[in-house]
Amino acid sequence: MSLAVVGSIAFDAVKTPFGERERMLGGSAVHFSLASSFFTDVHIVGPVGDDFGPDEYAILERRSIDTSGIETIEGGKTFFWRGHYEYDLNTAHTDDTQLNVFGEFQPKLHDDAKNADVLFLANIQPDLQRAVREQCDSAKFVALDSMNLWIDIAKDSLVETIKLVDAVFMNDAEIRQLTGQSNLVKAARELLELGPRLVIAKQGEYGAALFSKGGFFALPAYPLEDVIDPTGAGDSFAGGFLGYVAQHIAEGSELDEHSFRRAMTYGSTMASFNVENFGTERVRDLTGDEIGERFTGFKQITHFEEVAVSYR
Ligand code: AMP
Numbered sequence: 001m002s003l004a005v006v007g008s009i010a011f012d013a014v015k016t017p018f019g020e021r022e023r024m025l026g027g028s029a030v031h032f033s034l035a036s037s038f039f040t041d042v043h044i045v046g047p048v049g050d051d052f053g054p055d056e057y058a059i060l061e062r063r064s065i066d067t068s069g070i071e072t073i074e075g076g077k078t079f080f081w082r083g084h085y086e087y088d089l090n091t092a093h094t095d096d097t098q099l100n101v102f103g104e105f106q107p108k109l110h111d112d113a114k115n116a117d118v119l120f121l122a123n124i125q126p127d128l129q130r131a132v133r134e135q136c137d138s139a140k141f142v143a144l145d146s147m148n149l150w151i152d153i154a155k156d157s158l159v160e161t162i163k164l165v166d167a168v169f170m171n172d173a174e175i176r177q178l179t180g181q182s183n184l185v186k187a188a189r190e191l192l193e194l195g196p197r198l199v200i201a202k203q204g205e206y207g208a209a210l211f212s213k214g215g216f217f218a219l220p221a222y223p224l225e226d227v228i229d230p231t232g233a234g235d236s237f238a239g240g241f242l243g244y245v246a247q248h249i250a251e252g253s254e255l256d257e258h259s260f261r262r263a264m265t266y267g268s269t270m271a272s273f274n275v276e277n278f279g280t281e282r283v284r285d286l287t288g289d290e291i292g293e294r295f296t297g298f299k300q301i302t303h304f305e306e307v308a309v310s311y312r
Pocket of ligand 1: 008010011012026027028031080081097123124149230231232233234235236
């Protein structure tokens with residue numbers, strides 16, 4: 001039972017209306033790995049500079065994440081992202097992106113990562129995502145995330161990559177932008193026509209929607225009173241979803257509509273913890289009991305009974 005993720009490993013500087021951090025561990029692959037590590041063995045792959053030290057490794061290794069696929073570029077600097085949020089926490093404003101060691105990154109996966117059951121192509125240049133996909137022939141389930149930057153500058157490549165995956169995780173606005181369709185249902189169906197089995201539209205504080213060839217499912221975000229920093233919520237969502245999928249595959253169970261609905265709930269559960277503190281500060285110290293309780297909480301807030309009503 002294992003899962004591999006390739007994506008950014010970063011230092012983030014983030015300011016929200018509730019505080020700020022000048023330099024904290026971040027990156028799409030990091031948020032994803034921490035969330036998925038509660039469900040399965042995780043191999044993280046990506047480049048860092050020699051400013052990435054023992055404190056950062058310790059956060060990943062405490063969750064038993066395999067860090068042997070982290071490649072240190074001597075003399076290089078780790079990817080850096082600076083962003084801020086206004087009171088509308090759904091929109092991240094990017095103030096600075098320094099690709100640093102990511103500029104020259106050519107992914108080469110080690111055998112454990114290549115042989116993982118589940119592969120997540122986190123938000124990186126779509127040509128690189130394809131280069132990784134081609135190294136993982138035996139993966140049973142492959143998913144990708146992307147962002148408006150790649151739709152703007154590498155749309156054709158992104159479409160080619162989408163044809164090679166089982167699931168697409170994207171923000172609703174990005175799905176609309178990619179397809180040119182203002183209606184999300186039509187837009188998601190257009191992406192399904194390209195080949196993936198699932199399209200998951202992330203909608204920030206409004207939750208997430210799952211589109212499959214014959215079905216639809218949606219969950220609200222968990223009703224939290226204190227949301228501190230949404231950075232990494234999307235990747236934590238994908239981590240909970242795919243971590244559960246990896247565990248389900250390892251049990252020999254078939255992936256059907258019911259299992260994908262549970263995966264949506266684990267995704268929403270992990271995203272809800274992520275936003276409760278800055279960066280990785282909440283998820284890295286979570287317990288299994290807390291995850292289980294919130295999963296049950298989701299069932300309670302989304303369940304209703306059908307009774308006979310006469311319509312007139
Ligand atoms: P999200 O889950 O969408 O909030 O992802 C947040 C993470 O994405 C942050 O920790 C950033 O380090 C990382 N990030 C921001 N911009 C980029 C980019 N252009 N490529 C890869 N990762 C990025």
